[in-house]
Amino acid sequence: MGSKYLDQLADWCRAAGLATTEVDGWQRRARSSGGYEDDRPWCVMWHHTASATSPQNDANYMCFGSPDAPIANLLLARDGSVWVLAGGATNTNGKGGPFQVSKGTVPKDSMNTYAVSIEAANNGVGEAWPQAQIDAYFTLSLMLSARLGLQPSDVCTHQEYAPDRKIDPATANAVQGPWRPTSVNSSGTWSQADVVGELWERAGTDEQEDDVKVCEVAVEGIDARFLGHVIRQQTNAGMSDLILWVEWVNGADPNQLNRLQAYRNLGVPVQKLAYVTDLKGVGLIGPVPYGDKTYNWSASDFGNVIGA
Numbered sequence: 001m002g003s004k005y006l007d008q009l010a011d012w013c014r015a016a017g018l019a020t021t022e023v024d025g026w027q028r029r030a031r032s033s034g035g036y037e038d039d040r041p042w043c044v045m046w047h048h049t050a051s052a053t054s055p056q057n058d059a060n061y062m063c064f065g066s067p068d069a070p071i072a073n074l075l076l077a078r079d080g081s082v083w084v085l086a087g088g089a090t091n092t093n094g095k096g097g098p099f100q101v102s103k104g105t106v107p108k109d110s111m112n113t114y115a116v117s118i119e120a121a122n123n124g125v126g127e128a129w130p131q132a133q134i135d136a137y138f139t140l141s142l143m144l145s146a147r148l149g150l151q152p153s154d155v156c157t158h159q160e161y162a163p164d165r166k167i168d169p170a171t172a173n174a175v176q177g178p179w180r181p182t183s184v185n186s187s188g189t190w191s192q193a194d195v196v197g198e199l200w201e202r203a204g205t206d207e208q209e210d211d212v213k214v215c216e217v218a219v220e221g222i223d224a225r226f227l228g229h230v231i232r233q234q235t236n237a238g239m240s241d242l243i244l245w246v247e248w249v250n251g252a253d254p255n256q257l258n259r260l261q262a263y264r265n266l267g268v269p270v271q272k273l274a275y276v277t278d279l280k281g282v283g284l285i286g287p288v289p290y291g292d293k294t295y296n297w298s299a300s301d302f303g304n305v306i307g308a
Contacts, residue, residue: 002088005030005036010026019079021055036113041114042154043106043154045093045157046156047120076121099160116144126171126188129176152203156192159184167185167187168189169189170183
């Protein structure tokens, strides 16, 4: 049983400038497993309600009416206001995964106890998504990530988590305002990569501005330091990490810096990686690092070497 509850959730929403309604008893409302473990949540889940009713009715169903209640932490209404439903883990996500986030891998079928979940009011089959609601979605997600110590990209759409049974959020062509996601299927599900890219854009963090970051890396227990970036890339199998190694810390090759900047100019979201224990499945852009006196680096240390 988890003992951590998000007791300040309503205050966080108001501090982010979001009109907020609290459903009585939300602070200790949770699924049977109770609150979160001390180091969680690790992820923000994006859903739509698949309903066409009032926020009050949606909130009542998610907190009291559903046999799986509570089925969300937060309800995002069509006008961009937020209803706070539960402070503990909820039954929002069901079976799916596993899913990789910055803090590690959410195990298969375990997202309910690893995520804080947002249900956005929309029927999901063509109803317009007002710009006020879209803007609030990004504001809410970024606020949660910041408050929980997560990366802006530590999000997951329900379809990304359970592609064989879920389509939310959808539909892409009904989104209003300047941000327009692409569809990933015939149901019009929003592209996870587009959601993540917009979150980084709206976050305006140094990760998007600095040319080089120092990453702490470990392979087979050997600690080393390099200048480089981890670039999160959407693939058919989910999110994957590509590391661009600039060079050993003694100096950075200008040509490699130029390649890094050119790749970033394509609009791929960039995320600094703090620590890696296994690079076997990680792609490499650029030359293999020079290595040190205790470990000889080679291309075989990486899953997929890209470039010379």
